[in-house]
Amino acid sequence: MRILIVMCLLAPLLALAQPDVSIRTSHEALARQMLADVIAMDTSVIRKETPKMAAYLARHLREAGFGGDSILTIDLGEDGTSLVVRYSGKNPQLQSIGFMAHMDVVPAFRKDWELDPFVLTEEGDYFIGRGTADNKAGVVSLVVTFMKLKKAGYVPERDLVLVLTSDEETGMVSIKHIANNMADELNMEYAVNADALSGVLAPDGSVFGYYVQGAEKGYRSYRLTVTNPGGHSSAPRPDNAIYQLAHALIKIQNFRFPTMINEISEGMLRSVASRSDPATAGAINQLLENPRSLAAADKVVSNPLISTTIRTTCVATMLEAGHAENALPQSASAVVNCRIMPAMSPGDVEHLLKTVINDDEIQIQTMAEDNIGPASPMREDVMSAIAEALAEYPGVELIPFMASYGTDGKEFRIVGIPVYGSSGMFMDPREAFAHGLNEKIPVEAFYKSLKYWERLMKILARNP
Ligand SMILES: [Zn+2]
Incomplete structure (x- = not known):
């Protein structure tokens, strides 16, 4: 309680303090600048500025050394402009690994927000702006990591392919176009989708766990x-x-509806059981033993965290x-x-x-x-790569996750490419306000995620 009061007294002072960006590395400063630049582009259905954002990102990638033939711009007219970028690896025999994010955002109106939604504001410990959480920090993190690795002369063992779509929040025409027309050419073994809120902090700031999204309803x-x-x-x-x-x-x-347990809902249930009181844990175990037990299902459904994952x-x-x-x-x-x-x-x-x-x-x-896309198998190599890349959070529990909403990942799963939703950011999910007012992410989480993506790309690229 006392800590809370002290924090409340300090908060206004902290908010007024100018952020000290001088201690940032040049890579972090570039990422911040690029985040600010793309937040300023209204890529919602109101102004449809994905062509501008795609051109901006392509220019940065070219300057970092990606040749013209490794950057494909896909213009889908009303459905926006998407980018597919291939980072060629040493061994063309190996399948590529995909990294996905979406450039579009849901609309935001200045009159509704406390601050201009299309200006990146750093206030206190947060970056605020439309798209910070969903999903422009993801886009920028992936692009800037590609750029850093390229400039450093790094050559992955196999191809890494960046897929940045233009209408995830509306028709998902762009991912359907890419999945249906380019799956053979992309030749992906699997993809990692940055459009996820993976790292979960409890309200007291402690690390709760890390969700790896492997299926969508x-x-x-x-x-x-x-x-x-x-x-x-x-x-x-x-x-x-x-x-x-x-x-x-x-x-x-x-x-x-009948209860259905798959590998992912089972993982979620086991994780909840391990943190629950004996009665709830008992009900979950009973349900796992006998998914047809309605009595067990009813007890489990009273827990809102998992009520939607079993049926x-x-x-x-x-x-x-x-x-x-x-x-x-x-x-x-x-x-x-x-x-x-x-x-x-x-x-x-x-x-x-x-x-x-x-x-x-x-x-x-x-x-x-x-x-409806299938669930992706929770591959041991991908899970251990994610755990290794989360070096700042040693021992964090990786929890398989099935979303009750849709993302671009589903379209890849439908054409046979497993997709894992994973972002390097940790936050209290109640603070993100994705799709809502005053959307924000913690500043430190953004910078830490840059390290996460660099490690993850290198680890995945070296896996046989
Ligand atoms: Zn999203």
Whole structure:
């Protein structure tokens, strides 16, 4: 408690202090400058400045020694401009290793933010600006590490390939284009995706663990519609579109999709068990022994950290019904959004929803269609390389992680390239505000991540 009070008193003073950048290495100073330069480019759908950002990064890479033929600029018009950069290695027989990040950001408006979102501000211990956490620090870290290694004359054992996409936050057209048209040419054994919040600090600043994202749940929305002849509201009838739809939604609310445990959810569950009270740990172990045990699943689901990792979830997100206050509704519709386990197909989900609703008068229509990627095998060589590269955090627990949201990684997984979400930054995830207001990252975490990427590239490149 006393420490907290002292920290509160000191905080305003620290915030006013000018950051001392003079102690930074020239590499760190360059990374900071490049981060500032790209934060200033509005790569959201509002101004669509990924072509400008791609040109800026390509120029820096060329100046560092990457020849014109090693930098491919992919112009996809409205969907932005992506970059693919090949760092040629000694042995062309070996498959390449990919490093991914995305240049686009979600929109941010000056009137909503305390500071200009498109100006990198260093305040206190943080870099603040749209894209700091998601994902421009990742882009800059990868690019500046490529540049440093190239300038130092380093030649990797095998090719390293940088993939920087332009519309991860919207249509993911760019990663689909690259996955579907260039997978053979890229010849990747696997890829590491910097679009991740991997290093997790507890609220007290201690290291909680490091998430390696190896799978993503699929995303699909369904529209449920009921139509009815309607009539005058002074004469209610037993059939009513709103009540009929409401019944269907309540059935979905009460339905539990079957529990599915994969290698990654098992890793997450084991990690939670090791930190939990004996009752929770017991329930988790019971679930791992018998994934069909609903009683065990119910106990585990009460833990929000893992509630979404053991099964597909569907939830009502939008509702529309009726046409007049004094009329019986002629139609009612709702949107149900599902996050689907990698082992399930959207067809399975639709079939289960139909079975659960059990009402032929309710139409179920697929809305947003998206593919579902497989989980990546948690490779021992990749995990140990990550652990070695995290030299500042010796003994940190690597926790396999399945995201309940989507990233570019899924599209590579679909074409057979395993992807591991990993960033070198550690922070309290509640502080990042990715997609939100006043997005930020800890300054020191950014500089430490530069060391992480340099080590990781060298370790992975030397692996046979
Ligand atoms: Zn992202």
